Amino acid sequence: METRANYIFIGLISLLLLFGSISGILWLSKKGDQGNIAIYDVLFREAVTGLSTGSPVQFSGIRVGEVDQLSLDPDDPRVVRARIHVAASTPVDANTRARLTLLNITGASGIELQPGPVLAEARFHEPGIPVIEAEPSPFTRLRLSSEELLVKLGTFLDSTIALVSEENTQKISNILENLERFSENINTSSAQFDQTLEEVNQLLNQFSGLATRVEELLDDQGSATFADVRVAMAQFAELSERFNSLLTDNEAAIQSGFDGINDIGPAVNELRQALAAMGMILQQIDQNPAAYFFGREQLKEIKE
Structure with missing residues (x-):
């Protein structure tokens, strides 16, 4: 019995030593890892869809760490605080920029760190875990634009x-x-319009021929007609001059008792005949000017 009890005791001691060794190794490795990593908090003022614990953290496209914890900011629940662990050698400073990046078509996301402008004193001065403000990601802008597009659609x-x-x-x-009815009416009216145009063309041709005939008639008979009118007007002017001359010559006789009335009588008769002829001419022109100018006989001279 004593031999068996010793074996059990030795086995327990061996297990305790093994467990202690493993724990020590893990603790030492953890301490070593903590000495080789840097911890930062990244603040997102947008939805972090696709980001989860263990999501990769990249610096200029190279993986340098992972997301350790996600939580809402206690001061502003609209802000998401992502705690990341990155290699201590990663050149992260106060000018480093962070944004959400799409990893693949499945929707998984990660955090992309990008170096900012090189400035002096670009170090974190506040105590505790350094905080990096994240910029709006193109993925988020695309998502918002897609949502607006879907709303408009x-x-x-x-x-x-x-x-x-x-x-x-x-x-x-x-x-x-x-x-359709309007198109049919247009087709129907098109034939009528063509017919109307043809009739207008015929009318214009007839009018052109008439104008030619009128021009020829004026050339043939118009000159003789206007010559008769000029002869009549000349006779009327001559009689007027003779009448004025007689009145002037007999002005003294008229004032003394119309002694020269017998000499004025023939002139008055001629004037009366001329006025009668002119009246007839004017009456014919007023009643039928076309017949007078183009179809009347030659005007006869007025004789005493």
Whole structure:
């Protein structure tokens, strides 16, 4: 019995030593790792869709660490605080920029660190874990733009559905029917319009021929007609001059008792005849000017 009890005791001691050795190794390795990593808090003022614990952290495209913890900021629940562990050799300073990046088409995300401008004294001065403000990522802007696009697309679809309602469909059908009838009327009116144009062309040709004949008639008979008119007007002017001359010559006799009335009588008769002839001419012109200018006989001279 004593031999068996000794074996059990020795086994327990061996297990305790093994467990202590493993624990010491793990503790030492953890201490070593903590000495080789740096801890930062990245603040996101946007949704961190696809980001989770263990998501990779990259610096200029090279993986340098991972996300250790995600939580809401206690001062502002709209802000997401992501605690990251990166290699201590990573050149992170106060000018380093951070943003959310899309890793693959499945929607998994990570954190991308980018070096900022090289400035003097670019170090974290506040005590505790350094904080990096994240910039809006292109993925987030694309997502917001896609959401706005979907909203506008939904509005467009609603408007389209309202447009193709039963009432509007009937109106569109009526419009199409009216357009069809209008096209038929245009085709019908086209033939009538062509016929009208042909008639107008014939009328213009007739008018052109008439104008030519009138011009020829004026050339043939117009000169003789206007010559007769000039002869009559010349005779009337001559009689007027003779009448004025007689009045001037007999002014003294008229004032003394109309002694020269017998000499004025023939002139008065000639004037009366000339006035009668002119009256007849004017009456004929007023009644039928075309017949007078183009179909009358030659004007006869007025004789005493």
